[in-house]
Amino acid sequence: MVRFIARALIAQGYEPVLAHYEPYSRSPHLSVPSFRLLLRRAGNELRQTFDGYETHAIGAWLPEFEFTHHIATEPWKRVMDSCCAYLTVAGNALPSLPYVQTGRSYLGWIASGWHSDRKDRVDQFSAGRKLVDYAIISPVARRLEKSLLRSGSVLALSNYTRRVLDGVAEASVVKGVLPMPVDSEFFSPAPDKRLTGRIGFSGRLGDPRKNLQLLLAALQHLRQAGHVVSALLIGGEPDEKLLRCIHGLGIDDAVEFCGYIPMEALRDKLRTLDVFVVPSHQEGLCISALEAMACGCPVVSTRCGGPEEFVLNDETGFLVDADPAEMADAILRILSAPKLKWRLGAGAREKVMRDYSLARASTTFWRVFDEQFSTPGLASSVAVASSR
Numbered sequence: 567m568v569r570f571i572a573r574a575l576i577a578q579g580y581e582p583v584l585a586h587y588e589p590y591s592r593s594p595h596l597s598v599p600s601f602r603l604l605l606r607r608a609g610n611e612l613r614q615t616f617d618g619y620e621t622h623a624i625g626a627w628l629p630e631f632e633f634t635h636h637i638a639t640e641p642w643k644r645v646m647d648s649c650c651a652y653l654t655v656a657g658n659a660l661p662s663l664p665y666v667q668t669g670r671s672y673l674g675w676i677a678s679g680w681h682s683d684r685k686d687r688v689d690q691f692s693a694g695r696k697l698v699d700y701a702i703i704s705p706v707a708r709r710l711e712k713s714l715l716r717s718g719s720v721l722a723l724s725n726y727t728r729r730v731l732d733g734v735a736e737a738s739v740v741k742g743v744l745p746m747p748v749d750s751e752f753f754s755p756a757p758d759k760r761l762t763g764r765i766g767f768s769g770r771l772g773d774p775r776k777n778l779q780l781l782l783a784a785l786q787h788l789r790q791a792g793h794v795v796s797a798l799l800i801g802g803e804p805d806e807k808l809l810r811c812i813h814g815l816g817i818d819d820a821v822e823f824c825g826y827i828p829m830e831a832l833r834d835k836l837r838t839l840d841v842f843v844v845p846s847h848q849e850g851l852c853i854s855a856l857e858a859m860a861c862g863c864p865v866v867s868t869r870c871g872g873p874e875e876f877v878l879n880d881e882t883g884f885l886v887d888a889d890p891a892e893m894a895d896a897i898l899r900i901l902s903a904p905k906l907k908w909r910l911g912a913g914a915r916e917k918v919m920r921d922y923s924l925a926r927a928s929t930t931f932w933r934v935f936d937e938q939f940s941t942p943g944l945a946s947s948v949a950v951a952s953s954r
Contacts, residue, residue: 567655567675567723567746567853568952572619574928581947584615585645587635587661588623596625603628610641630698633707636951638664646670649949651939657683657850659714659731660707661951672718673938675744675931677850679730680711682871686774686847708734715739719938721930723851726871741934745875746853747927748860750919752833755862755911759837763793765897766839766863768800768832768854769846771808771823779811780845780868783890786815788898795901797843800824800835800854836861840907841900844877845893846870860918864910866896876921882914 572582588611590597596609608625615621624641628634636642642664646652654662654674665672677683681704688699715735721744722728728740765785769776781797788795797820804812804823812821824835836842842858844867851872855865859876865883867873877883884896900907 567677568950569617570747570927571653571655571675571931571950572617574931575948578932580651581620582950583620583622583645583649583947584950584952585622585624585642586952587626590625590629593623593625596623597629598625598627599630600628608639608641631706632703633660633710636661636663638667643668646949649947651935651948653948653950654718654952655950656953658953659711659720661953662714662718663710664951666714666717671938673721673935674718675721675723676727676731677723678727678848679734680707682730682848683775683850686777690774712736719934721934724872724875726875727850741937742930744927744930745922746851746856747924748853748856748918748922749924750860750915752829753836753857753860755915756837757862759834760840761838762840763795763901764798764839765795765841765843766798766800766836766858767843767845768836768858771799771802771804775847777845777847777868777888778808780888780890780893781843782811782815782817782821784843784845784893784897785820786817787890787894789817789820793898793901795897796820796822798822798824798835798839800827800832802826832857833861836863839863841866841897843893843897844868844870844873845888847888849873856918856922859914862911862915864900864907864914866893866900868893876917878913878917881910882917883910
């Protein structure tokens with residue numbers, strides 16, 4: 567999402583200046599947790615990210631409280647003071663906080679609601695951390711999210727996200743829907759690369775919201791029935807919990823892992839799939855599924871929000887409940903019928919080209935941008951606050 571916005575800005579003569587809260591887990595020296603409150607200051611680092619864009623990694627005071635991550639400290643103010651327009655491109659609305667605290671008008675492109683984005687992670691918290699979350703973090707963050715959504719112009723990543731955000735704000739705050747576009751020239755089919763019986767997933771392997779256990783249980787179901795099926799899981803290294811799950815299901819030899827890889831390598835991996843699987847509890851959109859569809863791959867997805875808008879039964883794939891047997895049946899239905907697999911794959915690519923094109927997304931973005939900001943002139947800097 568950030569890459570698309572940055573490139574869109576540059577194409578129109580603007581300079582994107584990116585800023586994000588740097589997670590304490592990644593750079594503990596930049597933030598000040600409660601047990602170091604009087605020992606140091608919160609810091610920031612100037613970096614470069616993809617394509618060489620200026621990027622500010624900013625720490626926070628009391629990072630364990632989450633709603634503190636984007637308080638308008640001096641580093642945030644310096645970034646904003648150098649810019650003429652203000653965007654939020656993030657999983658939820660909280661990165662908009664420094665804009666609102668300093669009275670700046672902003673445009674946000676939001677993927678999900680704050681609560682739905684983290685619900686499954688909270689379920690894994692310790693008892694003490696759950697208590698702090700229930701008593702302090704959630705009440706404050708929910709009020710803050712509602713206020714932020716009401717304070718700016720908002721674009722939602724999907725119609726599902728639009729309903730969620732309007733519900734959080736208790737008002738009609740979303741000005742439009744801007745799905746993440748897919749470069750269908752880059753993500754394109756290569757039928758000769760397909761590996762028969764390979765199903766795939768792409769996303770953060772450690773995110774409990776992705777519900778990988780469902781996909782693995784479906785794979786076990788297929789293997790026990792004698793079908794030659796394997797799974798490729800893209801998105802980081804597996805943790806011990808995931809490896810134990812795979813071993814317990816007896817499918818060690820049927821699962822291949824692939825870490826975070828460059829876009830060209832990701833495209834090449836997606837081209838090898840017969841079926842792409844979305845087993846998630848919740849998705850604002852699921853960009854990886856759209857990339858697979860652009861490669862001509864049908865999708866089997868749970869009814870988890872965003873994918874319900876493009877996974878169309880018997881047109882681009884199949885929607886299923888969160889049931890391993892039902893998911894396995896849908897996967898097998900595609901794998902065992904070459905003509906159906908070809909038709910669904912062609913329909914999947916057509917859907918992406920029609921509704922998720924770069925041109926369509928650019929038109930939507932610039933319409934709302936121009937409504938929100940008076941044209942500040944070419945070569946002006948635009949602040950883009952994002953999630954890490």
